[in-house]
Amino acid sequence: xxxxxxxxxxxxxxxxxxxxxxxxxxxxxxxxxxxxxxxxxxxxxxxxxxxxxxxxxxxxxxxxxxxxxxxxxxxxxxxxxxxxxxxxxxxxxxxxxxxxxxxxxxxxx
Amino acid sequence: xxxxxxxxxxxxxxxxxxxxxxxxxxxxxxxxxxxxxxxxxxxxxxxxxxxxxxxxxxxxxxxxxxxxxxxxxxxxxxxxxxxxxxxxxxxxxxxxxxxxxxxxxxxxxxxxxxxxxxxxxxxxxxxxxxxxxxxxxxxxxxxxxxxxxxxxxxxxxxxxxxxxxxxxxxxxxxxxxxxxxxxxxxxxxxxxxxxxxxxxxxxxxxxxxxxxxxxxxxxxxxxxxxxxxxxxxxxxxxxxxxxxxxxxxxxxxxxxxxxxxxxxxxxxxxxxxxxxxxxxxxxxxxxxxxxxxxxxxxxxxxxxxxxxxxxxxxxxxxxxxxxxxxxxxxxxxxxxxxxxxxxxxxxxxxxxxxxxxxxxxxxxxxxxxxxxxxxxxx
Numbered sequence: 001x002x003x004x005x006x007x008x009x010x011x012x013x014x015x016x017x018x019x020x021x022x023x024x025x026x027x028x029x030x031x032x033x034x035x036x037x038x039x040x041x042x043x044x045x046x047x048x049x050x051x052x053x054x055x056x057x058x059x060x061x062x063x064x065x066x067x068x069x070x071x072x073x074x075x076x077x078x079x080x081x082x083x084x085x086x087x088x089x090x091x092x093x094x095x096x097x098x099x100x101x102x103x104x105x106x107x108x109x
Numbered sequence: 110x111x112x113x114x115x116x117x118x119x120x121x122x123x124x125x126x127x128x129x130x131x132x133x134x135x136x137x138x139x140x141x142x143x144x145x146x147x148x149x150x151x152x153x154x155x156x157x158x159x160x161x162x163x164x165x166x167x168x169x170x171x172x173x174x175x176x177x178x179x180x181x182x183x184x185x186x187x188x189x190x191x192x193x194x195x196x197x198x199x200x201x202x203x204x205x206x207x208x209x210x211x212x213x214x215x216x217x218x219x220x221x222x223x224x225x226x227x228x229x230x231x232x233x234x235x236x237x238x239x240x241x242x243x244x245x246x247x248x249x250x251x252x253x254x255x256x257x258x259x260x261x262x263x264x265x266x267x268x269x270x271x272x273x274x275x276x277x278x279x280x281x282x283x284x285x286x287x288x289x290x291x292x293x294x295x296x297x298x299x300x301x302x303x304x305x306x307x308x309x310x311x312x313x314x315x316x317x318x319x320x321x322x323x324x325x326x327x328x329x330x331x332x333x334x335x336x337x338x339x340x341x342x343x344x345x346x347x348x349x350x351x352x353x354x355x356x357x358x359x360x361x362x363x364x365x366x367x368x369x370x371x372x373x374x375x376x377x378x379x380x381x382x383x384x385x386x387x388x389x390x391x392x393x394x395x396x397x398x399x400x401x402x403x404x405x406x407x408x409x410x411x412x413x414x415x416x417x418x419x420x421x422x423x424x425x426x427x428x429x430x431x432x433x434x435x436x437x438x439x440x441x442x443x444x445x446x447x448x449x450x451x452x453x454x455x456x457x458x459x460x461x462x463x464x465x466x467x468x469x470x471x472x473x474x475x476x477x478x479x480x481x482x483x484x485x486x487x
Binding site: 002003004006007008010011014015017018021022024025028029032033035036038039040041042043044045046047048049050051052053054055056058061062063064065067069070084087088089091 | 218274284338411
């Protein structure tokens with residue numbers, strides 16, 4: 001076998017596996033669909049608001065329910081110290097929230 | 110067309126042999142390159158799938174959750190609050206939610222205690238999430254004692270374990286009935302943790318939010334849309350420690366690849382000189398080097414991507430999971446549904462394959478256009 005055939009063969013094999021990964025993804029998607037539906041229903045029924053990604057701190061456990069103060073509430077000038085806090089950005093809506101929902105008063109002159 | 114293909118075939122032959130002559134160097138490059146693609150693809154596939162799954166599952170959260178704040182802190186909703194909300198036009202359904210955290214000193218883990226809105230749980234019984242079943246060895250019919258904040262021990266019987274498939278939202282839950290919850294936390298009668306609201310007209314949600322703030326100035330409404338947006342931006346690519354650490358690796362690889370590709374070794378220069386001296390054209394030399402860069406980077410991309418796919422969707426992101434789990438003792442174990450963003454894969458391809466291929470061509474073009482004699486002597 002020529003060296004080129006070996007190299008091209010390996011590349012083709014890798015490309016075929018790459019293609020197969022998309023087929024496998026489609027298969028897994030349809031296999032997971034019923035479970036996802038049931039989970040969605042559970043969320044609606046139990047009135048859940050957050051995913052259980054990190055249980056160590058309340059502002060990472062219930063990310064959407066946290067406020068900007070909770071990570072620093074232990075004592076005045078406290079630093080946020082849970083490792084998961086460095087992985088999760090603060091909820092974007094929280095940073096913009098007052099502008100969107102708070103009283104829309106004109107600034108005084 | 111056929112002679113062109115035949116020529117490229119021969120050029121690849123030559124490239125493969127030349128790579129085989131520098132076996133250690135070529136293999137080293139391929140391995141490092143593949144690892145880099147593997148790490149980048151793993152993070153990108155995982156975060157994309159998690160983001161999609163979280164937003165899909167959380168689409169059923171209450172339309173508005175109303176919290177009460179005192180001095181910037183979340184406080185209990187007092188009696189009378191729910192009635193005042195009921196008078197706001199557009200509100201269709203109101204429910205007080207009861208939930209809280211419990212720190213289990215046995216396991217050093219936090220649980221979320223909650224009153225189930227969808228089922229009647231008998232007094233003294235609880236329904237637990239799958240992570241509790243795993244870590245505390247709880248199964249149906251088993252008893253467990255929790256020490257309440259007042260110091261008393263309360264014993265509960267696990268009546269049911271929530272299904273494993275919903276672990277992403279239910280891993281640490283402990284569901285109980287209202288009387289048990291109030292007794293356990295010594296919750297004042299008529300108070301709630303927060304209030305869930307549903308609005309008749311979805312277009313009115315924002316207006317109802319503004320009206321709530323006017324009627325109850327000490328409250329903070331959280332809209333479903335905001336919950337979803339929070340999860341849509343979860344592990345944002347620009348954020349996160351992992352990528353910050355990774356950037357150093359990417360930079361190191363960049364330098365390594367640039368050094369390897371851009372700076373020609375004396376041996377390679379001599380090789381080009383000889384090739385030109387025996388009659389190779391500049392175009393042939395460039396084509397040969399193009400194949401070298403392209404094949405190495407394409408193979409690294411394909412192998413790296415496929416292993417990343419297997420790692421994320423068939424091995425539950427095992428290698429990086431410890432980073433994501435932090436110090437939490439209780440964490441969900443879930444199999445993500447592959448949601449692959451074609452654009453993300455294409456971006457990864459463009460950013461990994463093209464720069465390396467391009468970087469190999471520039472110095473070769475410079476060396477290949479100079480006189481073979483000068484190249485060999487330099």
